[in-house]
Amino acid sequence: MPSLTSPRLANTCWVSAWMTGDVRGSGVPVCIRKIANWRWLSCATPWRTRMLAKASIACCLLHADGREIHVRDLRSPMERHQGHLSGLRGIFVDITARKASEAALEDSEARFRGTFEQAAMGVCLCAVNGRYMRVNQRYCELTGYSEVELLLRDFREITHADDLEANERLLDALILDNTERHSIEKRILRRDGELIWVNLTISLVRSRRGSGQFMEVIEDITARKHAERELRESEARMRSILSAMREGVIMRDAEGVVIIANAAARRLYGLAPEAVFPPLLEPEGYSFVREDGSECPVPELPGARAMVEGCSAAAVVGIVAENGQCSWVMARAEPLQRDTHTGLFPVVLTLNDLTAQRRAEEELRLAATVFDNSVEAIMITDAGRQILSVNKAFTVLTGHEPMSVSGQTPAILSSVRQGLNQYDRIWREAAMRGVWQGEVWQRRREGGEFPVWLSISVVRDRGGAIANFVAVFSDITERKANEARIAFLAHHDPLTSLPNRTLFQDRLEQALARCERNGGRLALLFLDLDRFKTINDSLGHLAGDRLLQAVAERLRHCVRDTDTICRQGGDEFIIVLPDVLDSEVSARVAEKILRRLAEPFEIDGNALGTSFSIGIAVYPNDGRQASVLMKNADTAMYHAKESGRNTYRFFTEAMNANALERLQVENQLRQALERSELLLHFQPQVELSSGRIVGGEALLRWQSEVLGFVPPGRFIPIAEESGLIVPIGRWVLWEACRQAKRWLVEGQARVTVAVNISALQFRREDIVELVSQALAETGLPPSCLELELTESLLMEQAEDVLDTVQCLKNLGVRLSIDDFGTGYSSLSYLKRFAVDRLKIDQGFVRDMVEDPDDAAIVRSIIQLGRSLKLDVIAEGAESRTQVDFLISEGCREAQGYYFCPPVTPEVFAQMISSSPDPSEWQREARRA
Numbered sequence: 065m066p067s068l069t070s071p072r073l074a075n076t077c078w079v080s081a082w083m084t085g086d087v088r089g090s091g092v093p094v095c096i097r098k099i100a101n102w103r104w105l106s107c108a109t110p111w112r113t114r115m116l117a118k119a120s121i122a123c124c125l126l127h128a129d130g131r132e133i134h135v136r137d138l139r140s141p142m143e144r145h146q147g148h149l150s151g152l153r154g155i156f157v158d159i160t161a162r163k164a165s166e167a168a169l170e171d172s173e174a175r176f177r178g179t180f181e182q183a184a185m186g187v188c189l190c191a192v193n194g195r196y197m198r199v200n201q202r203y204c205e206l207t208g209y210s211e212v213e214l215l216l217r218d219f220r221e222i223t224h225a226d227d228l229e230a231n232e233r234l235l236d237a238l239i240l241d242n243t244e245r246h247s248i249e250k251r252i253l254r255r256d257g258e259l260i261w262v263n264l265t266i267s268l269v270r271s272r273r274g275s276g277q278f279m280e281v282i283e284d285i286t287a288r289k290h291a292e293r294e295l296r297e298s299e300a301r302m303r304s305i306l307s308a309m310r311e312g313v314i315m316r317d318a319e320g321v322v323i324i325a326n327a328a329a330r331r332l333y334g335l336a337p338e339a340v341f342p343p344l345l346e347p348e349g350y351s352f353v354r355e356d357g358s359e360c361p362v363p364e365l366p367g368a369r370a371m372v373e374g375c376s377a378a379a380v381v382g383i384v385a386e387n388g389q390c391s392w393v394m395a396r397a398e399p400l401q402r403d404t405h406t407g408l409f410p411v412v413l414t415l416n417d418l419t420a421q422r423r424a425e426e427e428l429r430l431a432a433t434v435f436d437n438s439v440e441a442i443m444i445t446d447a448g449r450q451i452l453s454v455n456k457a458f459t460v461l462t463g464h465e466p467m468s469v470s471g472q473t474p475a476i477l478s479s480v481r482q483g484l485n486q487y488d489r490i491w492r493e494a495a496m497r498g499v500w501q502g503e504v505w506q507r508r509r510e511g512g513e514f515p516v517w518l519s520i521s522v523v524r525d526r527g528g529a530i531a532n533f534v535a536v537f538s539d540i541t542e543r544k545a546n547e548a549r550i551a552f553l554a555h556h557d558p559l560t561s562l563p564n565r566t567l568f569q570d571r572l573e574q575a576l577a578r579c580e581r582n583g584g585r586l587a588l589l590f591l592d593l594d595r596f597k598t599i600n601d602s603l604g605h606l607a608g609d610r611l612l613q614a615v616a617e618r619l620r621h622c623v624r625d626t627d628t629i630c631r632q633g634g635d636e637f638i639i640v641l642p643d644v645l646d647s648e649v650s651a652r653v654a655e656k657i658l659r660r661l662a663e664p665f666e667i668d669g670n671a672l673g674t675s676f677s678i679g680i681a682v683y684p685n686d687g688r689q690a691s692v693l694m695k696n697a698d699t700a701m702y703h704a705k706e707s708g709r710n711t712y713r714f715f716t717e718a719m720n721a722n723a724l725e726r727l728q729v730e731n732q733l734r735q736a737l738e739r740s741e742l743l744l745h746f747q748p749q750v751e752l753s754s755g756r757i758v759g760g761e762a763l764l765r766w767q768s769e770v771l772g773f774v775p776p777g778r779f780i781p782i783a784e785e786s787g788l789i790v791p792i793g794r795w796v797l798w799e800a801c802r803q804a805k806r807w808l809v810e811g812q813a814r815v816t817v818a819v820n821i822s823a824l825q826f827r828r829e830d831i832v833e834l835v836s837q838a839l840a841e842t843g844l845p846p847s848c849l850e851l852e853l854t855e856s857l858l859m860e861q862a863e864d865v866l867d868t869v870q871c872l873k874n875l876g877v878r879l880s881i882d883d884f885g886t887g888y889s890s891l892s893y894l895k896r897f898a899v900d901r902l903k904i905d906q907g908f909v910r911d912m913v914e915d916p917d918d919a920a921i922v923r924s925i926i927q928l929g930r931s932l933k934l935d936v937i938a939e940g941a942e943s944r945t946q947v948d949f950l951i952s953e954g955c956r957e958a959q960g961y962y963f964c965p966p967v968t969p970e971v972f973a974q975m976i977s978s979s980p981d982p983s984e985w986q987r988e989a990r991r992a
């Protein structure tokens with residue numbers, strides 16, 4: 065038994081083999097001897113206790129191989145007898161591995177504690193509910209709280225309210241995503257109230273039992289945050305400065321790419337403030353121009369030069385956008401630090417907007433050009449009206465050279481007509497009102513005055529005081545003359561210079577108003593020149609115009625100055641006689657006019673005799689209004705015409721009835737063709753030597769359903785006036801051709817049918833086409849048709865009349881001149897027309913036996929026909945005496961009541977079948 069004081073083991077029965085270190089785990093018994101070498105290295109339990117009590121002692125053994133082995137000695141005393149210990153029984157349990165891991169844990173714990181405590185960053189462990197469980201020193205320093213204070217709080221209490229939500233989200237993400245760690249930047253409210261920014265990294269820590277904690281590591285980033293904020297603020301400041309700058313600023317990197325372009329630069333490039341600035345050196349859609357307007361290649365631009373050459377560059381450049389808008393800038397480029405990689409220089413480019421300046425320069429240049437080249441005279445004075453400068457037109461208009469007027473006042477231009485005072489008043493008025501415009505008379509240097517249109521404008525300085533006067537004027541002599549002429553023409557007839565309708569109407573209204581007020585009387589005379597058309601047509605329009613002028617002149621001498629004469633148009637004149645006491649006065653004036661105008665007019669060497677028809681209407685008896693009086697005077701004039709011309713008629717109510725009747729005739733005539741109310745009669749034309757019927761004149765008859773038989777003298781003039789003569793004349797031509805053809809077919813003797821062609825029909829219709837169609841469709845030989853044209857129509861002297869007549873002649877028809885002797889035939893024209901026959905007007909035939917003048921005319925016409933080798937026929941032969949006269953004068957043909965009046969086609973047919981025995985058909989005719 066070993067001594068109890070000595071911790072030596074005398075023998076030990078149970079030593080597990082693995083404890084010996086010889087054969088580990090083999091279960092082979094080991095040598096006892098070796099165990100004797102075991103010694104206690106450490107034992108926490110006092111020896112005696114260990115010896116006497118049943119104990120479990122952890123102790124360390126030194127292994128034979130030198131290793132230390134930790135064992136748990138589970139021993140119990142062995143009692144041999146009556147309470148005497150016989151020994152100790154022990155079991156060693158090897159706990160070396162456990163001890164090692166405990167030591168490692170302790171080390172790790174110590175290391176963690178060391179790290180935890182000495183970490184440069186604030187570290188804490190929090191329970192999942194956010195309560196602090198452990199905090200390190202740095203954490204306390206950063207938060208300003210002691211460890212104890214923190215352990216009583218949770219992290220939310222020191223987190224800035226605005227960051228709490230983000231912090232919570234971070235935690236949720238950590239737990240839900242099972243990710244290792246997350247970071248945010250947040251603000252911590254320190255104990256002393258100061259806010260600090262920290263970068264928080266948070267990670268989940270799970271214990272073996274599964275309960276969770278999280279560890280927060282915070283790093284103070286306040287300084288960085290402040291720096292960042294300052295940077296941001298500084299950038300914002302720079303941006304505001306850039307955008308507030310009126311100059312465009314562009315920064316390009318060493319490759320020419322734009323990295324900064326302020327709003328002004330965008331504007332100069334014609335871009336919206338928010339638009340993307342073209343990044344490249346050669347932006348698409350832009351071109352650049354030099355000051356002289358020539359194109360500037362990009363490499364020559366200051367920015368490009370500074371970028372390549374590394375030196376400052378500047379130039380005036382026009383930036384032309386795609387839409388043609390051009391911004392003129394002074395571009396200055398400054399190179400920055402050379403880029404070692406590209407070898408080029410980043411550049412800061414400032415663009416000074418010169419557009420307005422250039423425009424102002426342009427405008428100044430333009431103004432100077434306008435000033436110099438203006439056709440209007442310009443004079444600029446100072447506030448005291450001393451002339452500073454004048455332009456070329458001023459010199460041309462006034463004769464004053466710039467040098468001679470400089471320092472003078474505009475008074476040098478004041479005219480005698482205007483007077484200095486008035487001139488001075490104009491300038492004072494301009495000064496007062498800021499502007500003056502009007503007509504003034506000015507004096508030329510060498511004398512002589514002329515009217516100008518003067519505009520004076522005042523130019524004020526910034527303080528509102530008058531700085532200059534600008535006077536612009538132009539010579540309006542011509543304009544005034546034109547205006548006067550226009551004003552005259554607006555109210556007068558250009559041909560006769562008599563008042564025109566407008567002025568006349570005005571004067572008539574005034575005169576009527578006066579009569580209305582004073583109870584006076586007024587006469588309105590409507591004058592129409594008889595046969596003016598004939599004169600016009602035969603002698604030409606120029607002669608007609610001269611006649612009208614001469615008539616106007618005579619009329620002026622027939623009335624008083626207070627009377628108004630007006631040319632109504634054509635050959636119509638109206639005269640207002642205000643204040644006529646009775647009808648006699650107007651009758652006397654009318655007679656005087658007729659007398660004076662009856663005297664021949666000397667026009668182009670011709671003595672022209674003419675006459676007037678005058679209608680008179682009197683206020684208030686014949687109407688109180690101008691329009692009524694005019695209408696009634698016109699009606700009266702028609703009656704004067706119908707009464708044989710060269711006379712005057714007062715208006716009567718009966719005339720109105722007549723006018724109404726005319727209207728009725730016209731209305732009925734419009735329907736006459738449709739209703740087949742028209743028919744033709746034929747009047748025989750007789751060969752005087754044999755009594756044989758050689759032709760017949762087709763004469764229109766109208767048997768109206770409503771009006772009964774209407775004589776041609778009544779309806780033909782109305783048909784002419786209304787234009788109805790055109791369709792009616794067409795019908796006559798066809799009907800005459802049809803009838804003549806029928807006679808031929810019936811085997812009657814061949815006669816010529818004469819058809820009257822009205823002047824209107826001749827002008828309006830294609831008469832050649834119409835006649836050839838009528839001949840072609842009826843089958844009448846052209847030689848059987850004679851067209852009677854009036855003398856006045858043929859004497860129009862128009863080439864186209866000649867052409868038409870020639871074409872008709874070419875068709876093979878015969879042509880005769882009706883009413884020959886009433887117009888103004890020209891012999892040379894007669895020859896050119898190559899007509900076949902002249903018809904002596906019945907007006908001459910009627911009185912030729914008694915009136916030597918008419919006899920002379922008839923004789924002349926017969927002789928003329930003989931000389932021109934034209935047939936001559938006398939119309940309106942009513943008596944044997946007349947026929948004998950005609951025969952004695954050598955007239956070969958005649959027509960008239962003496963032989964036969966116009967008869968129906970049937971009677972005419974019988975007559976020609978019995979011709980040449982005149983007595984036979986004369987009887988026939990009488991019977992008919």
Ligand SMILES: Nc1nc2c(ncn2[C@@H]2O[C@@H]3COP(=O)(O)O[C@H]4[C@@H](O)[C@H](n5cnc6c(=O)[nH]c(N)nc65)O[C@@H]4COP(=O)(O)O[C@H]3[C@H]2O)c(=O)[nH]1
Nearest residue numbers: 763764776777780796820821822940941942960961962966
């Ligand atoms: N006092 C008198 N008169 C005689 C005598 N012999 C014939 N007359 C008339 O004299 C007129 C001759 O025709 P006009 O001079 O061409 O005058 C014609 C002609 O200008 C026109 N006229 C008649 N028919 C037509 C026609 O179909 N077309 C055109 N455009 N005018 C026509 O109407 C006018 C009048 O025709 P009418 O009344 O048929 O009158 C006819 C005829 O009846 C006579 O011995 N003494």
